Amino acid sequence: MKGVLLINLGSPDSTKVSDVRTYLDEFLMDERVIDIPYWKRWLLIKGIILNVRPKKSAAAYAKIWWKEGSPLVVISERFAKKVAANTKMPIALGMRYGSMSIEKGFKELADQGVDDVFIVPLYPHFAMSSTETVLVKAEEVRKKLYPNMKTSAIDSFYNDPLYIKAMSANIKKHLAGFEHDHILFSYHGIPERHILKSDTTKSHCKIDGSCCETASIAHKTCYRHQCFETTKAIVKELGLKEGMYSNSFQSRLLKDPWLKPYTDFEFDRLPKEEGKKKLAVITPAFVSDCLETLEEIAMEGKEQFLEGGGTDYKHIPCMNDNDDWVEVMNTWIDAWAKQ
Ligand SMILES: C=CC1=C(C)c2cc3[nH]c(cc4nc(cc5[nH]c(cc1n2)c(C)c5CCC(=O)O)C(CCC(=O)O)=C4C)c(C)c3C=C
Ligand SMILES: [Fe+2]
Numbered sequence: 001m002k003g004v005l006l007i008n009l010g011s012p013d014s015t016k017v018s019d020v021r022t023y024l025d026e027f028l029m030d031e032r033v034i035d036i037p038y039w040k041r042w043l044l045i046k047g048i049i050l051n052v053r054p055k056k057s058a059a060a061y062a063k064i065w066w067k068e069g070s071p072l073v074v075i076s077e078r079f080a081k082k083v084a085a086n087t088k089m090p091i092a093l094g095m096r097y098g099s100m101s102i103e104k105g106f107k108e109l110a111d112q113g114v115d116d117v118f119i120v121p122l123y124p125h126f127a128m129s130s131t132e133t134v135l136v137k138a139e140e141v142r143k144k145l146y147p148n149m150k151t152s153a154i155d156s157f158y159n160d161p162l163y164i165k166a167m168s169a170n171i172k173k174h175l176a177g178f179e180h181d182h183i184l185f186s187y188h189g190i191p192e193r194h195i196l197k198s199d200t201t202k203s204h205c206k207i208d209g210s211c212c213e214t215a216s217i218a219h220k221t222c223y224r225h226q227c228f229e230t231t232k233a234i235v236k237e238l239g240l241k242e243g244m245y246s247n248s249f250q251s252r253l254l255k256d257p258w259l260k261p262y263t264d265f266e267f268d269r270l271p272k273e274e275g276k277k278k279l280a281v282i283t284p285a286f287v288s289d290c291l292e293t294l295e296e297i298a299m300e301g302k303e304q305f306l307e308g309g310g311t312d313y314k315h316i317p318c319m320n321d322n323d324d325w326v327e328v329m330n331t332w333i334d335a336w337a338k339q
């Protein structure tokens, strides 16, 4: 029997510093997230980061936490429930990190007699720290616990016309009544070196981004190219004018260079250097709202932009469990099931 496993990133169990530490330990010890030799990662994460970061992150989570739990988890559960209501196929949800694990998701499907699983990482764009680590972990679990199960995975959907249409409709709905002079497309950042590591041709991708407009098979796994393509497609769908929008990358950690321009620098630069005072921010790398959108963009970003000279600011919510997005997922699932 066929079934679907939706996989998102995951959150701590609560905003307690100890729970946040456990979650960050699993997340940051992932070799596809902090991609340095094991002993160096161990010293950096266990010796330094886990002594300071959990307290700071726990305080940030406390600002956005819902009565039902982490917004990312609650929204993903609501989404999965709605998708399940529109199909006869069993639908399960798992998280790459935290207690709502990928193992649990597989078990739920296996218990219902599923032996052919469609894996859907809930990330539109490929990155080694998001899609790849999900697929590697899912394969590890399958091999170890369900060796007779068949699996296949959805392709990155950054330019899928259905995703673009649903995203654009969501943006249009939330922009209504908000007068703006600029739209910032803020994507989750990654360290620049990840772009080179994920280049399957080992020659196409360049740190400076001069490669992203030249067609290449490397773009199948190029996060920056895929982000730019999402922007272009949404711009086309919404008919946005040149000069009225731009891209940036958020959520840097540690000192290495990450993809540029940095979102927090843009919050200062746009009002000061470009005279943009009324800003709408959209976050297409996230299908559900989470710490990085609700705290970093909707709260911290707003404060920074207004302090820097901006006058109006709005974060456009992610698609979350809206009906268009649910319908898109059901269409993809049906298409896979018919193959
Ligand atoms: C080196 C560190 C990180 C990389 C690389 C990275 C890539 C990456 N992350 C997401 C999506 C999310 N990240 C979220 C939180 C988060 N991310 C990092 C670090 C890296 N992410 C940390 C340490 C945290 C935890 C919070 C913090 O301490 O700042 C979240 C939100 C989770 C939630 O519970 O709400 C998401 C979603 C993507 C898509 C990505 C690569 C493209
Ligand atoms: Fe992240």
Ligand SMILES: [Fe+2]
Pocket (backbone or CB within 6 Å): 204, 205, 206, 209, 210, 211, 212, 213, 222, 224, 225
């Ligand atoms: Fe590129």
